[in-house]
Amino acid sequence: MTDRPTAPNVLAITFLYYKDLPRAFAFYRDVMGFPLAIDQGDLAKILEIAPNAHVGLVDEAKGMNRWQQDKCVQLCVRVEDVEAWYAYLGAKGVDNLSQMFRNEKIGIRAFVFRDPEGYQVEIQEAIRAEA
Structure with missing residues (x-):
């Protein structure tokens, strides 16, 4: 049996597919x-979230x-000030902006919206210390 490589992972990229x-x-x-972190020309654009x-x-x-x-993927971004992001994206008129909501069970305050081709994006902040 071969062991998992021990060198640290360098980068995480989630790819989403677009018509435009x-x-x-x-x-x-x-x-x-x-x-923009990596420009792969007309094939792909890789952007840094964090x-x-x-x-x-x-x-x-x-x-x-x-x-x-039908999109079964959600892009979630953890931020420090969810209220500021909510105000900003509301002013930008993003598509399908939800109301702000809390999920006490998992300890977040968040909202969601749709990107230009329908992927759901969630912006959230922690409402309690992480375990």
Whole structure:
């Protein structure tokens, strides 16, 4: 049996597939403020969400998977000031902005909205110390 490599992982990237890559890229860069970390040209744009956590935006016509109408993926971003993000994204007019909600069981305060092609994005903050 071969052991798992012991070197630390370098980067985490979650890839999402889009029909209109430039529109998705503009949203995540300009509205969400995620900086471009890796530019793979017209195939993909990889943006940094937090240190070592990234979202990859892929042109579905060129990537390994295809865009699908029904989205079963949620991108969640943990922040320090969920109220400030709620006000900011409300002013930007993001699609399907929910009311703010609390989940006492898991210890978060959060809201959700949809990105330009329907992926749900959750912005949350912890409401109690992490275990």
